[in-house]
Amino acid sequence: MLTPLNPLRTIAELKELRALTSTHAGAQRVAWTEPWAQARAWMRNKLAALPVEVKVDEAGNQWATLHGASPRALLIGGHIDSVPNGGWLDGSLNLVAGLEVLRAIAARGTPPVTIRLVDWADEEGRFGYSLLGSSAASGTLRPEHIMGLRDRNGIALPAALAAYGVDVENMGQAGGELIDAAAYVELHIEQGPVLETQGLPLAAVTGSCGVERHKVLWHGQAAHSGSTPMDQRRDALAGAAKLTLALREIAREVGDRAVCTSGSVVCSPGIATSVAENVVQLVDQRHHDSVKLAQLLNRAMRASWQFASEEHLNVTWEHIYKIAPITFHPQLVELAEAAVIDTCGTYYRMTSGPLHDATEMARAGIPTVMLFVQSLRGISHHHAEDTREEHLELAVRALANLTDRVIGWLGT
Numbered sequence: 001m002l003t004p005l006n007p008l009r010t011i012a013e014l015k016e017l018r019a020l021t022s023t024h025a026g027a028q029r030v031a032w033t034e035p036w037a038q039a040r041a042w043m044r045n046k047l048a049a050l051p052v053e054v055k056v057d058e059a060g061n062q063w064a065t066l067h068g069a070s071p072r073a074l075l076i077g078g079h080i081d082s083v084p085n086g087g088w089l090d091g092s093l094n095l096v097a098g099l100e101v102l103r104a105i106a107a108r109g110t111p112p113v114t115i116r117l118v119d120w121a122d123e124e125g126r127f128g129y130s131l132l133g134s135s136a137a138s139g140t141l142r143p144e145h146i147m148g149l150r151d152r153n154g155i156a157l158p159a160a161l162a163a164y165g166v167d168v169e170n171m172g173q174a175g176g177e178l179i180d181a182a183a184y185v186e187l188h189i190e191q192g193p194v195l196e197t198q199g200l201p202l203a204a205v206t207g208s209c210g211v212e213r214h215k216v217l218w219h220g221q222a223a224h225s226g227s228t229p230m231d232q233r234r235d236a237l238a239g240a241a242k243l244t245l246a247l248r249e250i251a252r253e254v255g256d257r258a259v260c261t262s263g264s265v266v267c268s269p270g271i272a273t274s275v276a277e278n279v280v281q282l283v284d285q286r287h288h289d290s291v292k293l294a295q296l297l298n299r300a301m302r303a304s305w306q307f308a309s310e311e312h313l314n315v316t317w318e319h320i321y322k323i324a325p326i327t328f329h330p331q332l333v334e335l336a337e338a339a340v341i342d343t344c345g346t347y348y349r350m351t352s353g354p355l356h357d358a359t360e361m362a363r364a365g366i367p368t369v370m371l372f373v374q375s376l377r378g379i380s381h382h383h384a385e386d387t388r389e390e391h392l393e394l395a396v397r398a399l400a401n402l403t404d405r406v407i408g409w410l411g412t
Helices: 007-021 034-047 092-107 132-138 157-162 168-178 194-198 236-254 290-311 330-344 357-363 389-410
Strands: 053-056 062-066 070-078 113-119 181-189 202-208 210-219 259-268 278-287 314-323 349-352 368-373
Touching (some): 007 034, 034 092, 034 113, 062 092, 070 092, 092 389, 113 389, 194 202, 202 389, 236 278, 236 290, 290 314, 330 368, 330 389, 357 368, 368 389
Parallel strands (some): 070 113, 070 181, 202 349
Antiparallel strands (some): 062 113, 210 278, 259 278
8 A cells, every 4th residue: 555755765765775786885876887777677666566657768768657637747857877986865865755755646646747757867977978868858969979978998878878778869859758847856965065064954956057068188298207307398297287276276266156177187108107198187167157157168278278388288178068057947946945944944045066957957948946955074976975864854855845836836
């Protein structure tokens, strides 16, 4: 027999999933791998007890549909994939809490609108392209932009997806799943320290920052590290190192919560006895204001040209990913705020620095909102990621409260 909302069951199931798909180093649910497929099978097993229809679309997104009196659909979204050695809550909380809300709605009988729980494929961007499945559904993904991508082990994206029945050329057909979508809600851990600093468990999310992500290619000259004088070197790593430090100052100077990150620097030939001839550097820049986001990029590019001149290098920038700042639906933000107040008696609004699939749903024109729950020490994408269990319980209750409010809003 179906039972009412039980947040403690969500916590227990999250631990169950962690035990199934994690090692001592953290979650291993990297998209298009066996642990990820195992996690999805685990979710399908849970869904089997509900009167839902389960399917996988052309982009690899997994849908569970509870049909309502109206085909208009409220989507509850998340992702079960993780980064390598990731945390136990990033993405999975969205889905497992959504599963519990789906149970509670199903227990009441046929809902007034259709409810769909979606597990977006490869939210984390195994191949450097974040929000892969949701961007395919939203229509922003272009196959030609991802055909040549490889992961850090050199595996080509098209081959990895084909192993799970996904043809890159046909991924855009997943957009058909959004035809009746009337609203989208998503719960996520904050992944930052703001709520803990404020002493608050939950927040309504007003939107997400824009992102500029580039590959910076530095080219110098390999030379013996023992025989080449310091003033005669063309050290590609020197340019990348200078840019890495400059990015921090650029973010501080642009301000208003600007962030810039050099997340990877790979040298070639990569040996102790040679000056680095080539360096591939990954740069990620984020801001909630599009003008300031452009300033971050322009200043970083100018700085790289200056450092290339100083170090006698060549430098080029290759675009990887860009998304404009997104503002969520104002009425749904108000409903999210009311749900937070109902749940814990306080309220807080904030913008998301990380990208989420909710961003793509907003880009698709679907009224969208998110809830955040506090992250301890602001740690995420790491096995130390954690949230207090009492806050996880509040998060499930807030998601259920918000879902009921959105169902009512859709009926007005």
